[in-house]
Each structure stands twice: as structure tokens, then as C-alpha cells.
Amino acid sequence: MAYKKFSADQLFDGEQMVAENQVLIMDNNGVVEAIVPATDAGEGVQHFSGVLSPGFINCHCHLELSHMKGAIAEKTGLINFVYDIIRLRHFSEDEIQDAIALADDEMTRNGIVAVGDICNNALTLQQKITSSLYYQNFVEASGFTAVVAEERFQRALQIRQAFSSHSLPASIVPHAPYSVSEVLWEKIIHLDGNDLLTIHNQETIPENELFLERKGDFLSFYEKMKIDISGFIASGKTSVQTFLPRFLQEQQVILVHNVYTSAEDIRVSKTAGMPQLYWCLCPNANLYITGQLPDISLLMRENCSLVFGTDSLASNHQLSVLQELKTVRTHFPEIPIESLFNWATLNGAKALRIQDRFGSFEKGKTPGVVLCKEDLSQCDRLL
Ligand SMILES: [Zn+2]
Incomplete structure (x- = not known):
């Protein structure tokens, strides 16, 4: 040999x-x-x-949004970003497929070997069948009113089936605390074997305001989207403190963004009965959407298991874990380079449960x- x-x-x-x-x-x-x-x-x-x-592990991407590169203005805030995604995401399937293929190739050239990829449809399936990258597919379910829960869950099951029928690993995950009803949440959490999960967490201040006091910009968002939230009661806690106890202890969860996570949130996340957590940093997407970064020094001091994600080309200029690492290096020069590489490699592999290969x-x-x-x-x- x-x-x-x-x-x-x-x-x-x-x-x-x-x-x-x-x-x-x-x-x-x-x-x-x-x-x-x-x-x-x-x-x-x-x-x-x-x-x-x-090789690098990209724990958070939306390959299916690759065609939206440069389509959304920077630093307009998360809620405007979500509006724009909904308003602008429809392109011809050919354009979408071409962009998916280019993005897969870009990640390969940038040293990425495995990806945790959010899926709201199966448009990325064909690329993933032939790609040299490993993909863990996170089929995203959302719907903040209980009446749509069953329909949304069934749709997510169908998408998951599309991936699993080609032996591509797939789980069903809640989109974000502000977009998943408790009824839908229960269906996701108790689905048999669905124990590798992820969720967008504390990407914006209004997310905490909603759960703490039932106020803030999400209320006007729901009104504009004609989503009836009359049944929603604020927990009086931050979003992460509200939803973490709803996961099962044996589940593994990648929390994505964590821009407005506090020391108290982290303390609660370590109490008995909580799932195994990985905290995913997407610094370039944070700078793109709101201009704010998570308190990475705090997360590190508290021994949170950190990993990197690029998010999508809708909120990033490139899909490169190394560029995420570089941004953290620029803003937090005190963090040792070894730690950054560890988050980008072995920690990421553990977060996607592929550390036996990657x-x-x-x-x-x-x-x-x-x-x-x-x-x-x-x-x-x-x-
Ligand atoms: Zn995302």
C-alpha cells in the first residue's frame, strides 16, 4: 500500500x-x-x-436558499430578513438547482467535508445523492398555531422520507421558538428515533421579549402574517429557558446563533434533565443580519461545546467555515487558535454524530x- x-x-x-x-x-x-x-x-x-x-464541519447551512445570494439587504434585522426570505425565495427550479450545485462545490473547495443542512423541501436531494460531502438533513417544521400542526408535521414526514429513501440521514426539527406551536413541538420531540435535533435560538432581541412579556416586534410580525396568537401565553422566561425543558434528556440539540444568550440561560441549560447541547456560531450571518455577535467569550468560559455554521448564502457572502473562524479571530483575538480549529472540526463532528469518520x-x-x-x-x- x-x-x-x-x-x-x-x-x-x-x-x-x-x-x-x-x-x-x-x-x-x-x-x-x-x-x-x-x-x-x-x-x-x-x-x-x-x-x-x-476537513471542516459546517453544522448549519440552508443549501436550498443558495439562489438568494445577494438578494437581501444587510443589517435590516431578523424580522425583515424573514419577510424577505418568504417574499423573495421563489425562483425557477433550474436557477435553484444551479445555485445548489455551485454552493455544494464551493463548500468542497473551502475544505468542508460534512454539513448539517436545514431542509424545507427536497430540492437539494439530487445534489446530495451525488455529492462528495456528507449531509445530515434537518427537515424543518414550523407553524405557530396549533391548527396547522398536523398538516405541517405530515409534510415534514414526507420530506424526511424523500431523503431517507436514498439512505441520506434525516431528522425533523423545530424551526425556532417563535414559529413552532406546543402541539407541533410535541409531535417532533416524540417521533421515534428523532433524537439528533437543531433549532434557531436567540437570534434577535424580540424573540426573548415575546417569551418574557408577550411584547415586541414579533407581535406585529404575526399580525402582518395573519397568524392568530390569541392562545399564546408568555412563560416569563427567555426563549431558550422556555423551550429547552421540552426536549428529552437523551436528545442531542444544536442551538444555532445564540446572539442574545445570557449567563443565566447557560446556567439553566446545564440543570438536570436537559438535552445534550452544542452551541453553533454563525458569526458572518449575524453580522449580515443584525451586526451583532454572540458573547463567545462567555460561552467559552462556561464550557459550552461550540461549533460553527455558515448559515445560507441568503445571509452570507460565502460558505466557508474558515471565514467564520477568521471573523471570530478578528473580534475575539484572545481566543486560542487551537480552540477555533477544534470547534470547526472535532466538535462539529460530534455535534453531527459522525466523529467515528470525521x-x-x-x-x-x-x-x-x-x-x-x-x-x-x-x-x-x-x-
Ligand atoms: Zn439558519
């Missing part, structure tokens, strides 16, 4: 930068064999300048190999 042997200025193994003069050895199928000292690596080592890392250079895995420039401006796929 012939081997590929890589070394670089820095070698990140999924958890840390390994000592200098180490060589990554993989077989021709991209299976990790070992990391060994250069003196034991023998002939044929290729040396690169920059950082070598396992996320680190452990023997037997096929994580892909990415070479990043030291300043994080660019990366290339080596394998």
Missing part, C-alpha cells in the same frame, strides 16, 4: 496543535494511518507552509485534509 505523507509549519489533529516535526500519514483512500515523528516517516514527505487540519486525524478515520494559510485568509483541500 502506498502512503501519502504530509507535514506543515503547524499540524492540528482535531484537538490540538501537535509538536513540531510530526508527519501525518494516510493511505491512498484517505484513511488516517498515524502521526509520527519526521525521523520515523521515511521517504516522500510533502511539506507545506501553513496549518494542516482535518473531525480528527485518528487512525481509521477519513476526515479529509485541509491546508490553511497562517492568517486564515484561504485554504486548500489536499485530500
